[in-house]
Amino acid sequence: MNLLLLHPEQLETRERARVTGRQLQHLHQVHRAGTGDTLRVGLRDSAMGRARIEHLDAHEAILALELDEAPPAPLPLTLVLALPRPKMLRRIIQSVVSMGVKHLVLVNSYRVEKSYWQTPWLQPESLTEQITLGLEQGRDTGWPTILQRNRFKPFVEDELAAITTGSRRLIAHPGSAGACPQGLDEPVSLCIGPEGGFIPYEVELIRDQGFEPVHLGPRILRTETFVPAALGRLFDIPSG
16 A cells, blocks of 8 residues: 555544554554554545654544645546456556556457356446555545446447547557557547457447547557556656
8 A cells, every 4th residue: 555545434533543454454464553653644635744643543543634745647548348257346546546546447349258247246336446455555535436338339429529528539449550649648548348248339430529540569468468558648747
């Protein structure tokens, strides 16, 4: 954990917070923290800074907060991603959130198994956990929006243009004529299909909404590899 992300319900006052559960366990087992130690902390959708441990035992930690830093700028990206396999979903969410993605849409596709939409990892409590882990990894506090759309055609025809207005629209598609652009400094919307790619009908439907097909090279990558590779190419993402 590079940042202890606090949620509003953990605050006793604006300058004081109570930590239990997973985060307390992390303080004990990973940080090996003690009373008087200082930690990097942040408040969901608010400022970051430091906290001094005023009290620590097996049941709770009491933190004195000093939140005086702005979170990093969000990535100017709307990511439309065909729902990946459940065992990959958690890692991908954590990865894109840690990289600064604030707008993620999980969509259906012909090659997405119907059973994927039944995974418990799409439930609100699980998404909250994965988002928290991603923000803690990336030292960020800005909570992302994750939409779920399990009907492909209505989403593309009725919503896609509206949610990507004012951005450069790209669809990742193997064999495209154009290479994925690099180092952009403008809002981008990127559609990424399932492993095996969108079928031709889906590609044409997305192209009809003004999306330009691009490729990342001759290799076919797994979704969990392709997504961070594409984001790293599109934007100069600083790392610490």
